[in-house]
Amino acid sequence: xSEPLLHDILLLYLYNETDLSETHTAQSAxxxxxxxxxxxxxxxxxxxxxxxxxxxxxxxxxNAVLNYARATAS
Amino acid sequence: xxxDKKSDQELVSAFLKGNEETLQELILRHERKVYTSIxxxxxxxxxxxxxxxETFIKVINTLRGGxxxxxxxxxxxxxxIAHNLVIDHFRGQKRMPMVRDTEEYSVFDSLHLPDxxxxxxxxxxxVRNQVRRLIDELPFEQREVVIMRHFADMSFKEIAACTNVxxxxxxxxxxxxxxxxxxxxxxxxxxxxx
Numbered sequence: 001x002s003e004p005l006l007h008d009i010l011l012l013y014l015y016n017e018t019d020l021s022e023t024h025t026a027q028s029a030x031x032x033x034x035x036x037x038x039x040x041x042x043x044x045x046x047x048x049x050x051x052x053x054x055x056x057x058x059x060x061x062x063n064a065v066l067n068y069a070r071a072t073a074s
Numbered sequence: 075x076x077x078d079k080k081s082d083q084e085l086v087s088a089f090l091k092g093n094e095e096t097l098q099e100l101i102l103r104h105e106r107k108v109y110t111s112i113x114x115x116x117x118x119x120x121x122x123x124x125x126x127x128e129t130f131i132k133v134i135n136t137l138r139g140g141x142x143x144x145x146x147x148x149x150x151x152x153x154x155i156a157h158n159l160v161i162d163h164f165r166g167q168k169r170m171p172m173v174r175d176t177e178e179y180s181v182f183d184s185l186h187l188p189d190x191x192x193x194x195x196x197x198x199x200x201v202r203n204q205v206r207r208l209i210d211e212l213p214f215e216q217r218e219v220v221i222m223r224h225f226a227d228m229s230f231k232e233i234a235a236c237t238n239v240x241x242x243x244x245x246x247x248x249x250x251x252x253x254x255x256x257x258x259x260x261x262x263x264x265x266x267x268x
Contacts, residue, residue: 008245017229046252046259050224053205057109061123065105065130066098072138073094 010036014044082148089137097137101130104149111153111225114209114217115160125163129156146232153226154236157218208258216251219244 006029012018013026030037056062080088082103085096108129113122132155136142142151209217218237222228230248234241 007249008242011245011249012230015223015230017231042256043249043252046256047224049205050209050220050255053110053209054106054225055110055113057105057126058123061109061126062101062105064127065101065134068127068131069094069097069101069134072134074138 006036010040011043014040014047086137086142086148090140090142097134100148104152107149107225108152108156111221112156112160114206114221114225115157115214116163117210121163125156125159128159132159147227150226150228150232153222153228157222157236208255211258212251212254216247216254219247220251223248 006025009018009022009026010029012022018026030040080096080099082100085100085103088096089100105126109122109126112125112129113119116122116125129152133152209220212220215237219233222233222236223230228236230241230244234244237244239247
């Protein structure tokens with residue numbers, strides 16, 4: 001399998017977007033190649049860190065939206 | 075007693091049938107993802123506030139007008155609206171936001187921190203600041219795909235359609251984004267706790 005295609009499948013696998021055949025391809029590559037397994041672990045580790053960032057909207061901004069929702073209610 | 079959490083789709087359906095309260099619940103459920111996504115793209119607090127409000131006004135008007143298409147996830151639809159407003163804004167200015175230094179990003183001072191002891195909160199704050207600064211250093215296209223996948227819960231297929239590129243290009247951008255983030259973590263000798 002060409003390298004770019006495998007990289008795409010590994011990324012889809014990381015984000016749970018593979019079909020059965022792609023899942024098998026990704027898991028086989030990870031199980032059989034320590035380099036790929038290492039790269040996959042690093043990508044997964046970095047991706048998991050991204051989910052820690054969430055900023056709340058300022059209260060005034062949120063209230064403006066909620067007020068608009070109330071004002072336009074029939 | 076704990077009530078079962080309704081899905082977005084159930085809330086939208088209830089709203090369309092006349093239950094006004096569900097609209098507020100939808101807004102409050104997703105405000106952080108929407109605000110974070112806009113802020114990471116535009117990097118300007120006042121502009122983020124404007125686009126955030128404009129996004130939800132569009133959402134409310136579309137729902138009230140009965141034009142909401144129920145295909146796909148609600149949050150992805152909202153984030154697509156926000157994304158289009160960001161793009162429209164920068165098209166008008168004919169430039170994308172530049173990566174600037176971080177001192178003015180005081181919005182992060184108002185981050186809601188989880189309950190826990192002081193040490194946990196300081197740690198959580200440090201991690202958020204690290205992650206935000208790292209994302210800021212990515213090129214726009216990479217930042218865009220990171221935001222769409224991680225905050226808008228969009229699939230790569232949806233991201234490709236939304237950004238008018240092939241799915242391979244969207245995947246390539248995400249891969250380079252993760253590799254670049256990893257490099258930045260190493261260069262800055264940070265510890266990205268997962």
